[in-house]
Amino acid sequence: MPAGKVSVVGIGPGLPDHMTAKAREALEKSDVVIGYKLYVEQVKNLLSQQEIIASSMGKEVERCLLAIDKAGNGKKVALVSGGDPGIYGMSGLLLQLAGEKNPSLEVEIIPGVTAAGAAAALLGAPLMHDFAVISLSDLLTPWELIEKRLEAAAYADYVIVLYNPRSRGRSDLLSRAREIVLKHRQSETPVGIVRGAGRNNQKQWETTLEELTVLIEAVDMASLVIIGNSHTYWDGCKMITPRGYQV
């Protein structure tokens, strides 16, 4: 039996033109493609003979176990992950489970363009200085820890990238995050919102901490919110955090 392998493939933030050559090759050379159905849909036109197994959100453990099982039986498995698999993606869970179930299994992680990178590119250049990436989802993290991290990031003047700004439909998480950041930052601090970065239906809003309240309902689970540091500014519709070059 040939040795199987799991490639955890970062397909990037949406449209296939943001996928790397390496990710594409891993998909094309795989025997089995496993993933959340939305992501599998995004790469379907790259596939030909592969067995395709798409499942719904919340089935992450099952998908990983299936990938490990198939690879244990000699298959080349591509486990697809949106954006970069290493950032709130599938890498960690797959490695944890592979370590338990089949420690000698070959696993490769193929990085991808992150949702944050795609959102930043649309907004301009908000991440040119130190930044903190925080998920507001309190499904897997106590809200107290999320608050502590928001507070620390705001205090130390990090640019702040919020993933999952709406968790289980709750819009109050973002409101509470805004209140915490406002303790340390001016109300006119730039805030950029990107919904569906890198997808056909992508949409963006330019606002400030003050004005964020009126846009909170526009923010969905797949949106990213980027809050500037004390030097970030809007130049028209471009959000820019200077790095410190003399220009």
Add this chain to the structure above:
Amino acid sequence: MPAGKVSVVGIGPGLPDHMTAKAREALEKSDVVIGYKLYVEQVKNLLSQQEIIASSMGKEVERCLLAIDKAGNGKKVALVSGGDPGIYGMSGLLLQLAGEKNPSLEVEIIPGVTAAGAAAALLGAPLMHDFAVISLSDLLTPWELIEKRLEAAAYADYVIVLYNPRSRGRSDLLSRAREIVLKHRQSETPVGIVRGAGRNNQKQWETTLEELTVLIEAVDMASLVIIGNSHTYWDGCKMITPRGYQV
């Protein structure tokens, strides 16, 4: 005269297989390619008729001005940037200067795989939970602010990604960063070091905060250092930060 354009092209962390299709297309369709010579070298085999302008480190302002000037004269300019142009890359400076010199100029930012993403993929899955990205370079940032950010990130249990861990050859920056993080984190906290992520000569080390001292001389300017949070662990040579899934 046709309208010119500057595309700030993220070529990813090194080898061209980590480049996106969109980045590749922007290079191929450009009239002029401008960049730091190491990065231009990395993409040279994708180019044919393009005018190529490579310059040395420290010439960032000149490169941006040249790109803006050429695009103002109707050229399609690809300004190459290593990793993701929006993360300590060329996007910000280009947008700042374009805003001054030629506000109506078309600028497109093409995101790429970050050095952090590539390093994380090699190490395993260290960035599966909230993380802070900090540059230790004090060329453009006062060291006091860097310390404040390190302290805040350590206090709030962020995974910490250190860019430019050696600035102007100074190895004491990383030593000092280590001391600050140790105030809040156990000495056995996992630390991963990756030199030349995504390049042919990439190299990685698995260590801990305690043992980091003996590796400090191995860390160069192009290395990335990732310090785990209080839940990060080494499983063999895989660095894993659990996200909180029940497995």
